[in-house]
Amino acid sequence: MTGRRRLGALLGAALLAAQAVAAGYADHPAARAFAKRLAACCGFSEEEVRATLARARPSPAVLEAMARPAERTLNWAEYRRIFLGERRIDEGAAFWRRHRRVLAEVSARYGVDPAVVVAILGVETFYGRNTGRHRVLDALATLAFDYPPRSPFFRRELEAFLLLAREEGLDPTEPRGSYAGAMGLAQFMPSSYRVYAVDQDGDGHRDLWRNPADAAASVAAYLAGHGWRAGEPVAVRVAAPVREPALPFNRLERPRLTLEQLAASGMPLPEGLAAEMAAMPLRLEGEEGVEYWLGFANFYAITRYNHSHLYAMAVHQLSEEIRRRVG
Numbered sequence: 001m002t003g004r005r006r007l008g009a010l011l012g013a014a015l016l017a018a019q020a021v022a023a024g025y026a027d028h029p030a031a032r033a034f035a036k037r038l039a040a041c042c043g044f045s046e047e048e049v050r051a052t053l054a055r056a057r058p059s060p061a062v063l064e065a066m067a068r069p070a071e072r073t074l075n076w077a078e079y080r081r082i083f084l085g086e087r088r089i090d091e092g093a094a095f096w097r098r099h100r101r102v103l104a105e106v107s108a109r110y111g112v113d114p115a116v117v118v119a120i121l122g123v124e125t126f127y128g129r130n131t132g133r134h135r136v137l138d139a140l141a142t143l144a145f146d147y148p149p150r151s152p153f154f155r156r157e158l159e160a161f162l163l164l165a166r167e168e169g170l171d172p173t174e175p176r177g178s179y180a181g182a183m184g185l186a187q188f189m190p191s192s193y194r195v196y197a198v199d200q201d202g203d204g205h206r207d208l209w210r211n212p213a214d215a216a217a218s219v220a221a222y223l224a225g226h227g228w229r230a231g232e233p234v235a236v237r238v239a240a241p242v243r244e245p246a247l248p249f250n251r252l253e254r255p256r257l258t259l260e261q262l263a264a265s266g267m268p269l270p271e272g273l274a275a276e277m278a279a280m281p282l283r284l285e286g287e288e289g290v291e292y293w294l295g296f297a298n299f300y301a302i303t304r305y306n307h308s309h310l311y312a313m314a315v316h317q318l319s320e321e322i323r324r325r326v327g
Contacts, residue, residue, distance in 0.1 A: 026054035030145045034155060042163060052162065055173050056141035062134060065179040066147060076284035076291065076310060083123050083314040084321060092122045092318065093325035095212070102200065102213045110220040111230030115326075116298075117219045119319035120305060121212075124187040131184060131209065132177040136161060140181045140190070157181055160190035167194070168205060175209070184208025185215035186222075196222040219305075226304035227254075227297055234298045234316045235282070237291060239268040249283040250309045254300055257281070262294070270294070282309060 025031040035049035074082075096103060096118050103114035125131050140161055143154035161181065165172040177183040183193060186208050197206035200217035208215050245266035247257070255278035263269050267281055280300065282293035295312065302312040 024054040024056045025058070025141050025145055026050045028053075028145050030151070030155075031141070034144070034158070038159060038162065042159070044162070049162070052137070052172055053141060056137045057135075058146060059134065059138045059142045059179075062139045062142045062179045063147060066143065074310065076313065077287045079310045079314060080286075080317065084318055088122050088126065088318065089321045089325055091127050092118050092322035095121070095127050096322060096326050099212055099216060102216055106200065106217045106220045109217070110224040110228070112220040112223045112228050113234075113298075113319065114216075115319035115323040116223070116234070116302070116315060117216050118322055119315045120219050120302075121185050121215060122318055122322070123311065123315055125185050128185045128212070128215075131187070132179070132182065134176060134179050134181075135173060136175045136177045136181050136183060136190075137172050139177065139179055143180070154181070157190050160194055164190050164194050185212065186219050188218065188222075192222065193218075196225055222305065223298075223301050226301045228301045229297050232298055233273075233296050234302070234319075235293050235295045235313065236270045236273075237293050238270055240290065240292055241266050241268055244283075245281075247281045249281050251280060252300075252303050252307055252309060253280070254278075255280045255295065255297060259294075267294075268292070282313070284310075284313065 031050070031053050035044075035046045035053065038044045038049050039046045096114065103117065106112070106117065107114045121127055140154055140158040144151055144158045145155075147154065158181075162172060164170070165175075175183055178187065180189075182189055184207075188197060188208060193206070193208065196218055197208060198214060198217035198221050199206045200213040201211065203211075205211075206214055206218070208218060243266065245262075247262070247265055247267065257265075257280070258276050258278055259269050259273055260275040262279060262281060263275075277296065279294040279296050282295050284291045284293065293313070295309070299309075299312050299316065302315050303309060305311070305315075
């Protein structure tokens, strides 16, 4: 975020702190337009939407979190230490043992590796320990109406949240999540929740806060919907090249270079994989120097959950450690 935007967001946060006792967002000009649009498109009345927005409270803490300068970029060694600690591995193995039947059903249904499902829940919320403390309604309304840099995106998410609350019979003032409105063990944004959340146990609700079966199935459905390929690898480490080839390392795009093409560019390759298989070349700063990897279609699918090659690698390596621990 630029310094000007950060200053503007902080000033906005200060103003909201003074307004937080007011009647929510019912009379905010942009909220009035939002209510009219939802009445026209989505089966709400304007009064209904405005009554809900009146219960939303401006959140200075949300704006401060959005304005906070990004931390310095972590290298892979630092990122790995955060997400591959013994406790996270142990609790991931315990989660898998506790929900073994559900994970087997989910894997059979969606073709997604159960170890990867467990690892994503571990990276996202430490298996439900850290699902967020902000009221989702407050976070989304604040960002929709008082955060101009991304207000169109958050208005769409606020719309999805109100539709989701209606569909699931939720009081929209009750759900809590991250400062950006991500929810539950899986940390789904409302739009993803509506599309990918699954009622795995058939109780009539897609509950990502309290139901691990629903959360696991929803993660698998999300990965399947973003191109997961059953039975294919996620990533493999390769030897360091004699000299680094001129390749697009760490580029978050669907793999397009075949192993044959990568080899022709000077990238060492693993044995046993088809020459026509596509991969993305990865270069990571590890504990003992540079590591070279190849990420396949399933690695790319994981980056659709969080647009970071470090995130996807953490999920992959955590999944492998959990798999070993479970045996």
